[in-house]
């Protein structure tokens with residue numbers, strides 16, 4: 327009852343119809359009453375009924391037929407989940423150079439349908455609010471902002487970030503925050519604080535393409551820990567890895583992992599931190615997608631269980647507000663915080679004063695939580711629409727899991743089809759996808775794709791998925 331009260335009217339109607347479709351009251355192929363009929367009978371506005379229909383259409387339960395109305399969709403074959411590959415690995419150097427550059431150029435090209443990059447559409451960000459803040463900067467304020475910012479970041483921004491950590495990270499205040507140029511600099515500084523060329527670090531597999539490229543540049547060995555597509559790093563597998571290898575650090579994304587979308591249960595986070603704390607192994611936690619949850623609350627962190635000050639938690643506003651402002655941060659304890667600050671001071675001196683000011687003004691204004699609520703809803707809808715379109719257009723033996731947050735789908739191609747071939751053929755059609763081979767130092771994800779759901783599910787996206795489906799089917803045959 328309590329929940330019922332909090333729903334918008336369109337959500338209540340969508341829920342009621344969803345229940346009626348799922349319990350068979352409405353069957354596949356049945357025509358739904360028209361928007362006007364619902365409007366008259368239920369005393370709801372036209373736009374409320376329309377929104378409910380759009381919601382159901384987005385998740386594939388109903389479909390619009392031109393000039394006829396809305397119908398219950400035919401049952402979709404349920405795709406099976408990607409498999410958990412429990413293959414043991416040896417430390418190895420990353421060598422992505424042969425494929426990396428062409429993939430990187432392709433997925434960043436703005437002319438191409440952006441299903442490849444890890445990008446959220448700027449349409450989903452509060453750019454008008456940011457524009458008002460920038461217009462309100464006086465000449466005197468600008469004079470101050472043209473100077474270098476303090477090395478660890480401006481106090482007000484660090485304070486705003488620290489305020490958001492209550493109950494999630496353990497004890498963090500403004501002094502525990504170091505501002506960086508995006509999450510990528512946060513990860514690079516944290517890694518450089520604890521590893522040297524030739525060291526071995528444990529990572530998830532598959533993992534984020536740019537992290538692999540960074541590890542390649544740092545000249546370290548990587549050990550890919552078997553990772554469950556739904557629950558992230560398996561603590562038992564990690565236990566075996568640290569018993570057999572001299573691991574100098576671990577880099578994990580416990581919340582909505584890129585590319586899997588996996589969410590590590592809090593019990594695994596706790597077990598892994600306790601295990602690594604015992605062995606004095608530092609952890610670099612990439613928490614960049616945590617705010618993009620579709621459930622009721624933000625997932626927890628590894629940092630929360632860190633009794634020894636060995637977890638450096640990295641994040642940024644790139645997936646929630648403004649990747650172009652390049653504002654990220656590290657939450658760390660002494661002495662690691664001192665170490666990353668020193669590195670930051672010689673690598674980039676400080677982050678942009680102006681960008682930090684604009685971001686802190688936005689956070690101060692109190693609009694962030696409201697924005698996050700609508701962003702999460704939009705992304706959830708986009709992920710579900712994309713998944714239902716993949717079900718419709720890809721072969722039935724494709725593998726796919728629906729994540730509980732984030733913006734990606736990790737797709738297992740049928741019959742061992744090479745993802746790189748799909749990537750190349752998709753590029754000929756101006757569609758970018760990320761082939762799985764770019765997500766590992768080994769070739770074990772040759773037959774996977776990562777698909778970005780960061781853009782509204784409009785006609786070009788649906789058409790792009792249909793073309794991808796045809797490409798895959800043409801290779802299968």
Ligand SMILES: Cc1ncc(COP(=O)(O)O)c(C=O)c1O
Pocket residue numbers: 444507508509510511534579584612614641642643644649653654
């Ligand atoms: C897992 C992960 N970490 C880090 C980054 C980089 O973030 P930023 O743009 O803040 O440097 C990304 C961006 O796609 C990402 O997906």
